[in-house]
Amino acid sequence: MLLKNVKPVSNSHKVTDTVDIRIKKGVIKEIGSSLEADKKEKVHDFKGAYVSPGWMDMHVHLREPGFEHKETITTGCEAAAFGGFTAVACMPNTKPAIHTRDVVEFITKKAESLAVDVHPIGCVTKERKGESIAEMADMKEGGAVAFSDDGDPVYNSQVMRIALEYSSMLGVPIINHEEDLDLSRPGHMNEGKVATRLGLDGTPGIAEEVMIARDIMLAEYTGGHIHVAHISTKGAVDLVREAKKKGINVTTEVCAHHFDLTDEEIEKQKFNTNFKMHPPLRTQEDVDAMIEGLVDGTIDAICTDHAPHAIEEKEVEFIYAPNGIIGLETAWSISNKRLFQTKKLNLQQLMDKLVYKPREVLNLEIPELKEGVKANLTFFNTDEEWTFSPQNVRSKSKNSPYLNEKLQGRAVGIFNKGQLVLNELR
Ligand SMILES: [Zn+2]
Known part of the structure; x- marks a missing residue:
């Protein structure tokens, strides 16, 4: 397969001239x-789109x-591919929760033939109840890349201490949904002026x-690795x-919607529930932070917290x-708008947040853009205008604050596991 007219961006490429990439049996030849x-x-002509290692x-x-x-693993991966x-x-x-090796293996098996790599957390x-530690070592053997009770925090400090001790033994991060429930409940949006005006309970x-x-x-005390999920405040x-x-x-x-x-x-959109998620949308000061x-590297990765309902x-x-919104399909357009078009980050720096850092945090192999390696690639542009219309949603759910919005910049395709997925607009 010959992929024509792409501009490489990666750690080892400055944005350079247009090249062609030949792939044989899934390997960059x-x-x-x-x-x-x-x-x-x-032959597929990408007509000058950028190419980077897969996001x-x-x-x-x-x-x-x-x-x-x-959502299913299949539709979620279709949404992922559409987002690059x-x-x-x-x-x-999930139900059952991913709390045993069986469930970890059920997921990786289901995802085996899909173009997107799925790494279970x-x-x-056990049962995400916050009480006794699940069989972390066994799950890691089965393919789990990190541990989290996301949706809920690990609330008990002693449980978190033990989890972080395991984290340092197993060499995997603990990802915490950071929320003190006694302070946050029954908040429905950010605590502040807008919540007061709307008469809604706020989450500070x-x-x-x-x-x-x-x-x-606790991370300092135990030497474990804590990964702060979906950070949202200054x-x-x-x-x-x-x-x-x-x-x-x-x-x-950080999730794209939080920057x-x-x-x-929530006021402007008249209580549209596609603007409700946790952590909630905060203030402009927080967005700027x-x-x-x-920019300064405090935040390692851009994520979506893709949460279909x-x-x-x-x-x-x-x-x-x-709580929750879908995000896989729009993350690039938002990153492009807020970070690239504003010149806060250049493309190489953006790739750091989308390609390298997420895999470094999870100790995963990092794909490369060079001859002789498995092709794991994302093709994208920064200038195409398009509308995130309902027919363009690949997720099974449509709960997006960007639904029907005009966006700029699009992931036009991916190549992974020997499969080329082209993201045609409908
Ligand atoms: Zn969460």
Whole structure:
């Protein structure tokens, strides 16, 4: 297969001239200019799109097993491919939860033939109940890449201490959904002026920050690796920045919507439940702090917290709606708008957040863009205007704040596991 007219971006490439890439049996055979197609060789012309090693989203909810009416491993991977991701790590709040090796293996088996690599994240505690530690070593053997009770925090400090001790023994991160539930409940949006105007109970930033402070202290004490999930407040970024300076083993990620939207949207959009997620949309000051954290390296990775919900589940009053939005298909356009077009990050720096750091955090092999290696590639542009119309949603659910929005920049395809997936607009 010959992929023509692509501009390579990676750690080892400055954005250079257009090249062609020849792939045989899933391996990059040749990278060069004006390559001639062999007889019978399939040719696809990318017409000047960028190509990078495949992107990874380290925080998604694929909903299978148990909630297949929201998403399946197959549809979730279709959404991932449409968003330019060749790999995802999926959270364990399924039914059954990913708390035994069986469930880990069920997921990897289901994903085997798909173009997207699926890396299960196992539960920290049995049944995600927060009480006794799950069989982490066994799950790791089965393919789990990290541990988390996401959806809920690991609330008990002693449980977190033990989990972090296992983390340092097993060499895997503990990913915590950072929320002090006593401070946050029954919040439906960010605590602040907008919540007051709307008469909704708020979740204060301090609920997130208190838990992060605890986890940083426990990581320092145990030597374990804490990964702060979906960071969302300025105070939280400050905490992680200081901890990193002290050499504590802490990493973090930010969802695209948290460096784009604020709590003002809930008022503007008249309680549209596709603006409800946890952590909630915060203030402009917090949004600015996310971008600053990405620029100075405090925030390692860009993720989506892709959280599909069926239409009937979200079509209820704001306070009754479940938290979460889909994000895989729009993360690149948002990153392009807020980080690249504004010149906050160049393409190589963006690739660091999308290709390298997520896999470094999870100790995964990092794909390369060179001859002789398995082709694991993302093709994307920064200028194409397109509409995220319902027919363009690949996820089984459509709960996106960007639905029907005009966006700029699109992932036009991926290549992984010997499969070329082209993202045609419908
Ligand atoms: Zn979470």
